[in-house]
Amino acid sequence: MGALMEYEPIIGLEVHAQLLTRSKIFCGCSTTFGALPNTHTCPVCLGMPGSLPVLNENVVEFTIRMALATHCQIAAISQFARKNYFYPDLPKGYQISQYELPLAEKGWVEIETQRGPQRIRINRIHMEEDAGKLIHDEFQPVSHVDFNRTGVPLIEIVSEPDLRTPEDAASYLKMLRETLRYLEICDGNMEEGSMRCDANISLRPVGTERLGTKTELKNMNSFRNVQRALEFEIRRQRALLEKGETIIQETRLWDTGRNTTVSMRGKEEAHDYRYFPDPDLVAIVIDEQWIERVRGSLPELPDAKRERFMRDYELPPYDAQVLTSSKALADYFEAAVQRFAQPKLVSNWIMSELLxxxxxxxxxxxxxxxxxxxLAELLELIDKDIISGKIAKSVFQEMYTTGRSAAGIIDDQGLKQVKDESAIESVIDEVLAENNKEVELFRGGKEKLFGFFVGQVMKKTKGKANPKLVNEILRKKL
Known part of the structure; x- marks a missing residue:
């Protein structure tokens, strides 16, 4: 019997990101999450006869920001199209999206993988409106429709099939989420649905160029679920191929309870949607002046910030990666370093105690x-030998719980270090008198007992004795 054929996964992701505009893409209704059902609606987003859409300029601006951050080519002229399908949460019977003339194409991002840095190409970024939401009744066989989300602006980021492992897919998603959050155009909350991901996956024999039949995976609301769904689908497709069976092109849902993918429907092709240019919306014209104005407003992005943190603060790559995982965390670190100029120590405390x-x-x-x-004040107090590192950790716990300052907690609880040499010497004398046997063993060459004596002194002083003085006096005494 011949050896089993080796297969490699080919993965592409379609990511929908809800934009943080105050109003919807084609009307003035609020985009606030969590309002009472059907309270953020109007004739335009409900598709009433005679109502006309008007494009929200901020949606275009936010999309340009993401296009520039992902090295895309921005089209001078782009066009909205109608994507026709019928579903209870789609009041018009079509979705306004972009098809033949998207706003941005041919970009890329770089991710870290086990094979080193990999460039993942972006096929396109386009704007579209969201659909409504179906709410299924738990007690009777009916569904309700909430149209608040209808018309909320989205961008869809479509990758090329450049991802090769589920881990790569999770890294790519995290990179997109970081970028969206740095740009402050999407909160990236997958649990609330403001960032959603569909994955296309196929297998092909290693060494071949032709793509296999793909399945589309939906209903994955976390990085972990995306990774687990892809891992399961790879195993499922490989098992079918090894038995000589055919992969069916279809859409499958990820079942989080059973950790399996289940068939939802046959996969539609683009022609099934009967796209055509939306007659109610004019073409979008973007000139170089607009692009350059947006480019000038871009913040420092995650990759550039990581490089700067390693260069300017001399941090290791791991620290820089963790600290720049969100703009707010990076800003927190830099604000602390401004007050206490020991970057590595600040980084250690943020990554261990705080996170x-x-x-x-x-x-x-x-x-x-x-x-x-x-936090900087607490580190200053350690640096000035006012408190020990051990006591600082308990002070931090109190700070975290109450929001009080380190100095106030230390004063209230009498936690300042004892620096009085005579007081420390007196405690050391007590410890040595109580442990004659250990003293003899130490003087006989059992050097490891030194730590025992230090521990006993710290115990008697409730951790307040200055460790440096304890070590110096103890050495002399012994």
Whole structure:
């Protein structure tokens, strides 16, 4: 029996990002999340006869920002099209999107993979309106429709099939989310649906160029679920191919409860939607002056910030990666370093103490009660030997819980370090008198017992004795 054929996955992602405009793409209705059903609607977004769409300029501006950040070519003229399909949450019977003339094409982003840095090409970025939302009744066989989301502006970012592993797909998604958040055009919240991902995946024999039959995966609301759905689909397709069976081109849903993909429907092709230019909307003309104005307003992006953090603050790549994972966290770090100019120490405290607590409470840095200035003040107190590193950790816990300053907590709880040499010497004498046997063993060559004596002194002083003085006096005494 011959060896089994090796297959490689070919993965492309379609990412929808909800833009952070105050009003919808073609009308003045609010885009605020969580309002009562059907309260943010009007004749335009409900598709009433005689109503006409008017394009929100901020949507175009935000899309240009993302196009520039991902090295896309921006079209001088782009056009909206009608994508026709019938679904209960689509009141007009069509979605206004872009088809033949998208706003941006031929871009790329770079991600880190196990094979080193990889450039992932972006086929296109286009604007479109969102559909409504179906709410299924738990107690009776009916569904309700909430049209608040109808007409909320989206951009769709379509990659080329350049991804080769589920891990690469998760890295690419994280990179897009970081970029969207840095640009402040999308909050990237996959759980609330403001960033959504569909994946196209096929397998082909290693060494061949021809693409296999693909399936489209939907209903993945986290990076982890995208990765797990792709891993399952790779196993499913490989098993079929090894048995000589055919892959069916279809749309499949990820079932989080059972950790499997399940068939939803046969995959539509573009011609099924009968695209044609929207007669109610004129072409969008973007000149170089507009592009350059937007380019001038772009913030420092994640890759550039990482490079600067490694260069200017002499941080290792891992620290720079963690600290720039969100703009708010990077700003927090820089504000702390401005007050306490020891970047690596600030980085260590943020990555260990601060991020651990935030993760435990499922909070972002914006929800942290400890300000960058308060963290810097705490590190200054350690640096000046006012408190020990160990006591600083318990002080930090109190700061995190209450939002109080380090100095106030230290004063209230009497936590300042004991620097009085005679007081420390007196405690050391007590420890040595109580541990005659260990003293003899130490003097007989058992050097490791030194740590035992330090520990006993710190215990008696409740951690307040200055460690440097304890070590110096203890050495002399022994």
């Amino acid at each position: 651990r607590e935030l993760k435990k409470d499922e909070k972002d840095i914006e929800g942290c009660q400890v300000t960058p200035q308060q």
